[in-house]
Amino acid sequence: MGATMSGFLYYLVAFALALGILVVVHEFGHYLAACWAGVKVLRFSVGFGRPLWAKRLGPDGTEWAIGAFPLGGYVKMLDEREGEVPAEDAHRSFNRQPVLRRMAIVAAGPLANFLLAVLLYWALFWHGTDEFKPVLGTPTAASPAAAAGFENGEMVLKVAGEAVQTWQEMRWVLLQRAADEDEVALEVLNPRHEIAIRRLDVSSVRQSGWQGDALDRLGLGLFRPRLRPVLGRVNANSAAALAGLRAGDEIVAIDDQAIDHWAEVVATIRKSPGKALVLDVVRASERLSIEVTPLAVDEQGREIGRIGAAVSDSGQARAEMMIRVSYGPVSALGKAVAETWDKSAFTLLMIGKMITGEVSWRNISGPVTIADYAGQSARLGINYYLKFLALVSISLGVLNLLPIPILDGGHLLYYLVEIIKRGPVSEKTMEIGQQIGLALLLMLMAFAFYNDINRLFSG
Numbered sequence: 001m002g003a004t005m006s007g008f009l010y011y012l013v014a015f016a017l018a019l020g021i022l023v024v025v026h027e028f029g030h031y032l033a034a035c036w037a038g039v040k041v042l043r044f045s046v047g048f049g050r051p052l053w054a055k056r057l058g059p060d061g062t063e064w065a066i067g068a069f070p071l072g073g074y075v076k077m078l079d080e081r082e083g084e085v086p087a088e089d090a091h092r093s094f095n096r097q098p099v100l101r102r103m104a105i106v107a108a109g110p111l112a113n114f115l116l117a118v119l120l121y122w123a124l125f126w127h128g129t130d131e132f133k134p135v136l137g138t139p140t141a142a143s144p145a146a147a148a149g150f151e152n153g154e155m156v157l158k159v160a161g162e163a164v165q166t167w168q169e170m171r172w173v174l175l176q177r178a179a180d181e182d183e184v185a186l187e188v189l190n191p192r193h194e195i196a197i198r199r200l201d202v203s204s205v206r207q208s209g210w211q212g213d214a215l216d217r218l219g220l221g222l223f224r225p226r227l228r229p230v231l232g233r234v235n236a237n238s239a240a241a242l243a244g245l246r247a248g249d250e251i252v253a254i255d256d257q258a259i260d261h262w263a264e265v266v267a268t269i270r271k272s273p274g275k276a277l278v279l280d281v282v283r284a285s286e287r288l289s290i291e292v293t294p295l296a297v298d299e300q301g302r303e304i305g306r307i308g309a310a311v312s313d314s315g316q317a318r319a320e321m322m323i324r325v326s327y328g329p330v331s332a333l334g335k336a337v338a339e340t341w342d343k344s345a346f347t348l349l350m351i352g353k354m355i356t357g358e359v360s361w362r363n364i365s366g367p368v369t370i371a372d373y374a375g376q377s378a379r380l381g382i383n384y385y386l387k388f389l390a391l392v393s394i395s396l397g398v399l400n401l402l403p404i405p406i407l408d409g410g411h412l413l414y415y416l417v418e419i420i421k422r423g424p425v426s427e428k429t430m431e432i433g434q435q436i437g438l439a440l441l442l443m444l445m446a447f448a449f450y451n452d453i454n455r456l457f458s459g
Contacts, residue, residue, distance in 0.1 A: 010375055010378070010379070011374065011378075012375075014374040014378040014385070015375065016070065018370075018374045018385075018388070018389055019070060020046065021116075021389065022113065022116075022389070022392060022393055022396055023047075023070075023073040024073070025112050025116045026112055026113050026400070027045075027046070027073045027074065027075050027109065028044075029108040029109045029110075029111055029112025029113070029115075030075040030105060030106070030108050030112075031044055032112075033104050033107075034077055034094070036104075037101045037104065037105055038092055038097075039077050039078065039094050040060050040078040040092040040093075041060060041062045041075060041077055041078075042060075042062065042063065042077065042078060043062065043063040043065060043075070043076040044062060044063070044064050044073075044075050044076075045066070045074055045076070046065070046066050046070065046073040047066055047067025047069055047072065048067045048068070048069045048071070048072060048073075049069045050067070051065040051066065052066050052067065053066045054066075077093075077094040078092055078094060079093055079094045079095050080093045081095055099415050099418050099419055102415055103416075106408050106411045106412055106415070109400060109408055110396075110398075110400045110401050110409075113393045113394065113396050113397035114393070114397045116389075116393045117339075117340045117343075117390040118333075118336045118337055118340050120336075120386050120387075120389055120390040120393070121336035121339045121340060122332050122333050122336035123386070124383060124386055125325075125326065125331075125332035125335050126326065126327060126329050126332035128325060128326025129324075129325055129326070129383050130323070130324055130325075131166035131168060131169075131323055131325050132167040132222060133155060133165075133166065133167065133321055133322065133323050134155060134164055134165070134166060134169070135154070135155045135167075135222070135321065136150055136151075136152070136153070136154045136155075136156065136188075136220060136221070136222070136223055137153075137221040137222055137223045137224050137263075138152040138221075139219040139220065143217075143218060143219020144200055144204060144219055145218050146219055147201065148186075148198045148199055148200045148201070149196075149198055150188070150198055150200075151190055151191070152191075152223070153223055154190045154191070154196075154198075155188060155189045156188050157188060158186065158187040159173040159174050159177065160173065160181075160185060160186075161185075165323060165325060166323060166325060167222060174186075174200075174202070174214075174215070175205070175214060175346075178202035178205040179346070179349055179350075179353070181202065182201065182203040183200065183201055183202065183203075184200050184202050185197055185198070185200075186198045186199075186200055200218065202218065204217060205218065216302075223321065224262070224266070225321070226260075226261040226263070227261055227263075227311050228250065228261065228311075228312070229252070229259050229260075229264070229265050230248065230250045230251075230311065230312040231246070231247050231248065231250075231309050231311070231312060232247060232311055232312030233309065233312075234309045235308035235309065238295075238308020238309065239292055239294060239295050239306070239308055240307040240308050241308065243279075243291060243292035243293075243307075244290050245279070245290060245307075245309060246283065248283065248312070249282070250281060250283075251265050251279055251280070251281050252280050252281065253279070253280035254277055254280070255278050256278075262311045269305045269306065269307055270304045270305055270306075271304070272294050272305045273295070273297070273305035274293065274294070274295075274296045274305070275293065275294065275305070276292070276293045277291070277292055277293070279291075295307070295308070340390075340394060343391065344397065344398055347394060351398070351402070364444070364448050404437045405430070405433030405434050405436055405437030406433075406438055406441055407437065407441070410437055414430065414433070
């Protein structure tokens with residue numbers, strides 16, 4: 001119970017920290033643009049509801065506050081439509097500003113999120129990250145990868161003519177191509193040092209609604225070195241520990257099926273969530289039979305089994321599978337901008353495909369799933385957490401620019417209409433738009449929470 005509670009708190013803190021950073025950055029974009037435009041800012045709040053903490057600072061006495069409900073935030077500016085404004089401050093009201101200034105203030109929030117993503121990626125690319133090489137394992141039987149002729153140990157050099165260095169790069173380029181193409185050509189170097197072209201049918205990615213891990217459904221998996229199936233670590237209070245497994249145990253069979261290497265252990269456990277398995281192990285020259293039931297956990301929308309144990313002495317083998325990727329400061333900045341642009345465009349593309357029905361609405365994630373990803377990335381290390389922050393910041397920026405009333409994009413749409421018709425949108429039109437926008441936003445939140453609950457209970 002203690003371990004479960006501490007794990008929950010860890011994920012909660014990781015989520016709260018991410019949310020706090022993203023909200024502050026977004027609202028600070030609005031705040032800085034308002035200050036630049038000469039608009040008086042009355043309040044800067046992280047969270048909604050009654051303030052838990054508030055303090056007035058600066059020459060304008062801006063109230064800086066933390067609200068009781070932390071899911072969001074806002075910047076309240078002086079506005080004659082929301083109350084009486086002293087005559088001497090009228091010129092500093094938001095509604096008195098030229099339309100282009102109002103557009104700049106509204107657009108500055110999402111822009112700040114994109115800039116945060118660029119800065120995070122820049123730091124990561126400049127500092128350097130250790131990534132898995134794009135080396136493939138044995139393709140799943142009867143999968144598109146098997147049909148394409150992929151072999152165990154092949155390294156992917158190019159995807160659709162684009163060179164890739166890492167597993168994540170390969171995955172990203174392949175998913176981008178799969179969004180619009182039925183077949184993608186991959187150039188590989190096989191274990192015999194021969195270059196070959198594999199033509200992979202990726203149509204199933206769109207047909208299955210982009211659920212779970214697309215590469216897994218295509219039959220593509222990361223290469224696993226042949227390691228002896230000896231346990232190096234058994235987590236406290238895990239299924240393995242509760243069953244009586246210990247570090248140093250060598251697994252020689254599972255359910256009377258002989259085991260030769262660690263990858264076979266992982267594969268068997270992953271496909272057996274909640275199913276009792278009998279492990280034959282050798283401990284100090286003595287053969288024992290131990291029954292263990294893998295815990296059922298959700299992995300990107302699919303239920304898999306885990307027992308909470310790791311293989312022994314995998315450090316050297318892991319190092320051989322890794323590549324250090326780093327760039328100079330200028331090259332890193334260019335790559336960071338490109339990465340942010342690509343992911344923004346892909347996010348927008350996926351939203352469009354959800355609207356047209358090509359992509360399932362079940363891909364929308366709510367706070368529970370985002371908190372889970374926040375905790376998982378934080379446990380993997382600072383680099384993974386920063387990548388998570390950058391990706392969510394991009395998603396927040398894109399979402400806020402959608403032309404939906406109540407979002408920043410909705411306000412920008414009003415101002416665009418104002419420029420075209422040379423007059424403001426009527427209060428009645430904006431009121432109806434706000435109601436429609438609120439209904440759409442509530443529907444989106446309902447989908448997200450439903451998906452979260454569905455993932456929790458059905459895996």
